[in-house]
Amino acid sequence: MSETKLKRVDLIFGEYSNVKYKVLTDTIKRSNDEILDDLLESGLRGRGGAGFPTAMKWRLTSQSPSAEKYVICNADEGEPGTFKDREILTRVPRKVLSGMAICGKVIGAQRGYIYLRGEYKFLLPDLMKEIETYNEHAKSIGLDFPIEVRLGSGAYICGEESALFESMEGNRGEPRNKPPYPTTSGYMGKPTVINNVETFVNVMMIMRLGPVQFKLLGTTDSRGSKVFSVSGDTPIPGIYELELGMPLDRFVDEFGDGDTKAVQVGGASGFCVPRKKFKDTVIGFEGVPTGGSMMLFNSSRSMYNVLHNYLEFFEEESCGQCTPCRVGCQQLRKGIEAVKKGDKKSLYLDQLLKLSESMKLTAKCGLGQSVANSFSSIVYNFKEEMIY
């Protein structure tokens, strides 16, 4: 059994150095190009789910000509099955702030914001204390980059970067058209780097360890480790930091309850992988990417109920701005209900699959586009459960 144990990593939650903000103090003495080269070399890709190369995002923003720039930490963690950012902000907030400050120096930003979801408001008192310490330290080392917190108010869509900017600007959290991308026009229309909480911690760890050691973890396409949020039918739910690029069957060996029928990788907007595909599925950017959410379902679960729950979620969280998403989410839910009740023939599922494909092509943002991920992967793999 012991050789099937997945390699545990202790990068993100590892201890602070003895000297407060040592890595930050050392790093800001280096040139921006050196820092960016290290990031590029490390192969770090964003940890929010989309996996955009971090070095490229930072370089593009640093090259955007503007006197005003911003760094935003996206802590609007709302994907069902994800709770790692809460854990990171609770246990190692200093690493997050350090990563943000390094970014601020590299791109030449004057200010950083943490957009914290309203559901995590209880974290605020401790977080504010750490931010106060940081702000004092930054001043003492001559870094003019204060950080503050903005709160969300219970809208999943605000995790989408442009909706998040809208929210911070006092508007409804409705995603913008892209391009322009945040690298040229983000918060207040200024060049902005927006990264996930975990990405900033990774940056900080790359600065501490160097890119070579960081690269020892993971695979060519998925460098480093990842914090996984494991929930559902598992005897050991919780937060685990594991190497990227692991096969799903080994994951299930370790976390399943022996009766795992499916794993939802990447939350409600991710993919549902059935048992027969565990062996051939790799968790990482070369296979099935994830923002960290891993939900296990055993054979006692109805995949119809699971899908129905997701669709209700999307229906409520859709911002309602574009028709494919606003109407599509409703129709998908009503559609599977009709098939289940027998009001529609089972062939109707094919039409619903087509609808989800249309949403993928035509919805304005990632929410509407990714409904098809879970919809089609559940309907294809568990068709009988949708009908009977």
Place this chain on the structure above:
Amino acid sequence: MATNKNSYITELVEHYGRSRTSLMPILQGVIEKNNFISDHDMTDIARELDLSAAQVYGTATFYSFLDTEPRGEYIIRVCKTITCDMHGKRQIIQTIEDMLKIKAGETTPNKKFTLLETNCLGWCHEGPAMLINEKPFSGLTPEKVHDILSEYMHK
């Protein structure tokens, strides 16, 4: 309508500033004080920030935590998303409904509690979970909920 402006609006506006970027913090401040944002508050905020009332209303009604109808002193939000649902959310709601004698979505007549269902709270590994105002409770069982709520009922 020339009515008296609530002093807390003035305080919030002065604290956060009169720009559109202050709108969310101001609305959140009103929630912290009253647990809901009244029409009156919205028009006052609009006037202070030089926005139309429709713009303030538009923003306020977008967010599920910015309630625009009266809520109880304690707002209970039970997570209904997948893992909490799988691990017995229904019994949790049932227990609360029985204790408070209201249905989900309702407020007790004494305006002390409002019971709502909400989407993922980020406690999937310890579901079912709920928030009472901003305080999270996880790993809930009907017994545990009973104890927590009893305590609040005596507050």
